Amino acid sequence: MKTTNSKPAAPFAYEGLDRVIHERARLSVLTSLMTHPNGLSFVELKQLCALTDGNLARHLQVLEEDNMVRLTKEADGGRAQTTARITASGRRRYLEYLTILEQVVRDAASVNHEGEENQLRRKLTPLNT
Amino acid sequence: MKTTNSKPAAPFAYEGLDRVIHERARLSVLTSLMTHPNGLSFVELKQLCALTDGNLARHLQVLEEDNMVRLTKEADGGRAQTTARITASGRRRYLEYLTILEQVVRDAASVNHEGEENQLRRKLTPLNT
């Protein structure tokens, strides 16, 4: 018999950390879009997130393919510009992701009172048989 | 005149998101180690973080090369086992990283009262001429 196959003993695995979201550039883009529900233009995003053109384009592509953002070309008199908006499901997934982030912050914060090194072994179950 | 060249206008860039830390597996490992100042064995880490052997080994290697953790082989009667501990500078860098994470959470949270879509344009400076 091997470990009785009980699964839940991986308190630090953070499985909810969606890889599509958990990437600096895309996290930047998505957070920008979360706080700007009316959408942001390509150029605005580029500036807000300090990304290069190619970089932003690639990440927007990934996000669109994964249905996290919607891209629209809007000709406003002059040349068409790309506007990005977060989708409903994108928003939902982002909030889930945030939940995990908060968990990380909480887990880590639980030890910030340095010095007392021995009193926080609670999270680790015995492990030895 | 064009935006007067003031630089700090990339509020969502999150430059402090250290790539070595900002990776699911390593974030798991580091958070585990933060909360276990006495160190954790290879096997314990593997379980806590739900990582495969090869995976954990590789990430520990990266973390050691970057001076975030220290690895020691300790022969405790039987075969030597590897114990990982977070270093002082690792702890410092992790805490810096946490600061940014908290900023992300705060930025995103500032919009969680959905519905009122128009009142949070403060973070974005005009941008249009």
Add this chain to the structure above:
DNA sequence: GTCTATGCTTTGCGTTACAAAGCAATTCAA
């Protein structure tokens, strides 16, 4: 018309994460 600037897209490359396979040390059975 040509020239420059703007707004993206595409391409190419180095890096990386990941899993499968490998290997060495230990324990156990006979």
Add this chain to the structure above:
DNA sequence: TTGAATTGCTTTGTAACGCAAAGCATAGAC
């Protein structure tokens, strides 16, 4: 003692990924 099986990692191979440089097309200035 000697195989076989388990444990504790390491190494290797590959596919995916991020990134920047180069490319391209449209718009406006002249």
